[in-house]
Amino acid sequence: AAGVIQSPRHLIKEKRETATLKCYPIPRHDTVYWYQQGPGQDPQFLISFYEKMQSDKGSIPDRFSAQQFSDYHSELNMSSLELGDSALYFCASNRGASSYEQYFGPGTRLTVT
Amino acid sequence: DQQVKQNSPSLSVQEGRISILNCDYTNSMFDYFLWYKKYPAEGPTFLISISSIKDKNEDGRFTVFLNKSAKHLSLHIVPSQPGDSAVYFCAATSGYALNFGKGTSLLVTP
Numbered sequence: 001a002a003g004v005i006q007s008p009r010h011l012i013k014e015k016r017e018t019a020t021l022k023c024y025p026i027p028r029h030d031t032v033y034w035y036q037q038g039p040g041q042d043p044q045f046l047i048s049f050y051e052k053m054q055s056d057k058g059s060i061p062d063r064f065s066a067q068q069f070s071d072y073h074s075e076l077n078m079s080s081l082e083l084g085d086s087a088l089y090f091c092a093s094n095r096g097a098s099s100y101e102q103y104f105g106p107g108t109r110l111t112v113t
Numbered sequence: 114d115q116q117v118k119q120n121s122p123s124l125s126v127q128e129g130r131i132s133i134l135n136c137d138y139t140n141s142m143f144d145y146f147l148w149y150k151k152y153p154a155e156g157p158t159f160l161i162s163i164s165s166i167k168d169k170n171e172d173g174r175f176t177v178f179l180n181k182s183a184k185h186l187s188l189h190i191v192p193s194q195p196g197d198s199a200v201y202f203c204a205a206t207s208g209y210a211l212n213f214g215k216g217t218s219l220l221v222t223p
Contacts, residue, residue, distance in 0.1 A: 042117075042216060043213050044213075045212070092156075092211075096209070100147070102147075
């Protein structure tokens with residue numbers, strides 16, 4: 001079965017640079033979620049989109065923005081990167097109107113040096 | 114503040130025995146609870162869930178119990194297998210965002 005696809009899988013950036021992470025949800029899923037997992041931490045919810053509209057917002061820094069496109073893929077844009085942004089970034093998807101279960105991608109490991 | 118708590122960072126169980134993973138929550142607005150399994154360098158994999166209107170849900174070797182009055186849920190794995198060794202996250206939601214516990218690392222020994 002098709003799963004959530006995230007790209008790139010690994011990304012190394014320097015402080016103050018920008019990064020763009022991409023997420024391709026499972027086919028026919030209309031809702032996308034972004035989570036950040038720091039070392040030894042639990043995943044923290046950042047933001048979600050349902051049918052291309054922001055549906056919920058968590059602890060996402062103002063330096064980050066995200067959107068969902070007409071083909072339902074989503075991009076997380078991160079600017080003025082800081083060392084503390086180094087983390088695993090997960091994307092998850094589901095059919096938001098009919099399901100609570102979220103299906104996660106493999107994650108993007110971002111390292112800021 | 115941590116609204117979902119898994120107070121046991123690790124658990125070791127012998128193959129064939131029962132594994133019991135516990136989870137507590139503080140937010141009474143949560144109405145749906147999920148368990149995820151995670152291997153290193155992979156995303157969390159959905160295991161089993163339960164709605165707040167139920168007190169038990171079973172799927173093969175996995176059973177989740179919910180005690181709403183105690184704000185407590187548990188995951189039972191019977192019988193435990195070496196392939197079950199992973200980090201297990203409890204999560205709760207009242208809508209979109211999942212609120213995760215810090216995880217319990219389960220080791221199933223032969």
